[in-house]
Amino acid sequence: MSINIVTLIGRVGTDPDMKYFESGSVKCKLTLAVNRRTRDSEHTDWFNLELWGKTAQVAGDYVRKGKQIAVKGSLKFDSWSDRATGANRSTPVIIVDQLQLLGSKRDVEDADVDMSPDNF
Amino acid sequence: MSINIVTLIGRVGTDPDMKYFESGSVKCKLTLAVNRRTRDSEHTDWFNLELWGKTAQVAGDYVRKGKQIAVKGSLKFDSWSDRATGANRSTPVIIVDQLQLLGSKRDVEDADVDMSPDNF
Amino acid sequence: MSINIVTLIGRVGTDPDMKYFESGSVKCKLTLAVNRRTRDSEHTDWFNLELWGKTAQVAGDYVRKGKQIAVKGSLKFDSWSDRATGANRSTPVIIVDQLQLLGSKRDVEDADVDMSPDNF
Amino acid sequence: MSINIVTLIGRVGTDPDMKYFESGSVKCKLTLAVNRRTRDSEHTDWFNLELWGKTAQVAGDYVRKGKQIAVKGSLKFDSWSDRATGANRSTPVIIVDQLQLLGSKRDVEDADVDMSPDNF
DNA sequence: TTTT
DNA sequence: TTTT
Numbered sequence: 299m300s301i302n303i304v305t306l307i308g309r310v311g312t313d314p315d316m317k318y319f320e321s322g323s324v325k326c327k328l329t330l331a332v333n334r335r336t337r338d339s340e341h342t343d344w345f346n347l348e349l350w351g352k353t354a355q356v357a358g359d360y361v362r363k364g365k366q367i368a369v370k371g372s373l374k375f376d377s378w379s380d381r382a383t384g385a386n387r388s389t390p391v392i393i394v395d396q397l398q399l400l401g402s403k404r405d406v407e408d409a410d411v412d413m414s415p416d417n418f
Numbered sequence: 419m420s421i422n423i424v425t426l427i428g429r430v431g432t433d434p435d436m437k438y439f440e441s442g443s444v445k446c447k448l449t450l451a452v453n454r455r456t457r458d459s460e461h462t463d464w465f466n467l468e469l470w471g472k473t474a475q476v477a478g479d480y481v482r483k484g485k486q487i488a489v490k491g492s493l494k495f496d497s498w499s500d501r502a503t504g505a506n507r508s509t510p511v512i513i514v515d516q517l518q519l520l521g522s523k524r525d526v527e528d529a530d531v532d533m534s535p536d537n538f
Numbered sequence: 539m540s541i542n543i544v545t546l547i548g549r550v551g552t553d554p555d556m557k558y559f560e561s562g563s564v565k566c567k568l569t570l571a572v573n574r575r576t577r578d579s580e581h582t583d584w585f586n587l588e589l590w591g592k593t594a595q596v597a598g599d600y601v602r603k604g605k606q607i608a609v610k611g612s613l614k615f616d617s618w619s620d621r622a623t624g625a626n627r628s629t630p631v632i633i634v635d636q637l638q639l640l641g642s643k644r645d646v647e648d649a650d651v652d653m654s655p656d657n658f
Numbered sequence: 659m660s661i662n663i664v665t666l667i668g669r670v671g672t673d674p675d676m677k678y679f680e681s682g683s684v685k686c687k688l689t690l691a692v693n694r695r696t697r698d699s700e701h702t703d704w705f706n707l708e709l710w711g712k713t714a715q716v717a718g719d720y721v722r723k724g725k726q727i728a729v730k731g732s733l734k735f736d737s738w739s740d741r742a743t744g745a746n747r748s749t750p751v752i753i754v755d756q757l758q759l760l761g762s763k764r765d766v767e768d769a770d771v772d773m774s775p776d777n778f
Numbered sequence: 779t780t781t782t
Numbered sequence: 783t784t785t786t
Binding site: 668669670671672689690691692693700702704723724725726 | 779780781782
């Protein structure tokens with residue numbers, strides 16, 4: 299596989315959308331707001347994130363709307379056929395393989411005590 | 419501005435599409451094929467790249483269809499109104515701030531004339 | 539130049555070490571604690587960060603010991619001759635080109651006064 | 659674990675140093691030369707890479723001195739006590755979790771035929 | 779110790 | 783649809 303690495307920090311738009319499969323696998327969908335500074339104003343890019351397995355479960359347990367997170371993953375496209383027009387459409391999705399919770403109460407407490415990790 | 423970092427390695431799909439503005443600025447558009455391995459097969463994701471200024475000029479001078487390159491940039495969305503339906507549409511674009519040409523000149527020339535002795 | 543990209547999230551070990559040059563340029567040195575999970579325990583890697591110009595100034599103004607930050611940069615080595623032994627020594631340094639402060643102001647203030655009600 | 663992502667492209671300094679453990683695990687050590695452009699000249703940073711398992715095996719089979727590669731990994735420090743002086747010393751090591759072979763004959767052939775992947 |  |  300080719301190098302395809304995406305790193306984003308932003309805030310989550312809605313509570314996690316969890317899906318539990320009969321096979322036992324877990325999938326979590328999130329939207330992430332990442333701010334971008336243009337010449338004279340602010341703009342927000344919204345990204346669709348997809349998490350699987352243990353990473354999905356951590357998101358389901360600890361991520362909520364408004365939470366600041368960092369993710370590492372890769373960028374792919376989901377393709378489908380537009381029902382109305384029959385046109386091919388696609389939307390980018392970040393497949394997340396690492397999730398880090400940021401700016402939480404837990405982080406702050408850690409900071410008070412020592413340099414211990416964000417052990418969610 | 420938030421952390422938004424994309425790193426990709428792939429092959430260029432077409433010769434660079436250059437645009438020279440009256441202001442003196444230069445813009446280059448490229449498409450990049452990046453391979454992804456799925457469970458049982460291979461898939462190619464195609465990305466739209468946008469380069470500006472000196473980086474665009476290097477691309478215009480040295481990048482050609484089929485060339486292997488590495489890019490670092492950030493991911494944003496270009497939004498527009500669909501003329502037919504009036505619906506809001508958007509497409510992801512990688513704004514490139516670093517470009518590295520891969521495979522030496524010699525590799526490419528060897529490939530062109532097909533007399534490659536033993537380059538690595 | 540070759541692709542050399544480092545992204546780190548961690549906590550700052552000491553207040554910023556600022557240096558203002560007669561030329562007007564500004565340099566800031568920081569140490570960053572980044573946690574790593576090993577098989578059965580936790581370990582902290584300490585990185586030396588170097589920031590210049592406007593990024594250095596932001597660090598001088600807003601970064602303090604214990605603050606959680608994200609940085610993007612590149613990894614190089616500073617080399618010198620050991621005075622005692624004359625041996626060549628080198629130490630890795632992250633040259634930072636993007637800095638993002640994490641955890642809101644409110645989180646930090648809450649932590650300081652320890653009256654945090656329920657930030658997230 | 660905290661976000662700690664390193665992406666490098668460079669050329670390998672020596673043939674892979676392989677080590678096969680009785681447990682069945684495989685380790686590969688490489689050095690990587692990454693060029694950096696300073697104000698007026700070129701400089702090379704040398705990085706120590708450590709690969710494990712299947713990634714190590716691929717390196718052992720396909721990587722040779724002079725080969726151009728891209729790696730993704732994380733940066734840690736190996737620490738030890740200097741035998742002569744007793745001083746604590748450390749050296750940075752990149753733990754590689756993805757390896758991509760670049761600029762090889764295979765790549766060039768792929769380019770001639772189609773956009774197929776670098777399937778080593 | 780690699781390359782261009 | 784998030785935040786500052």
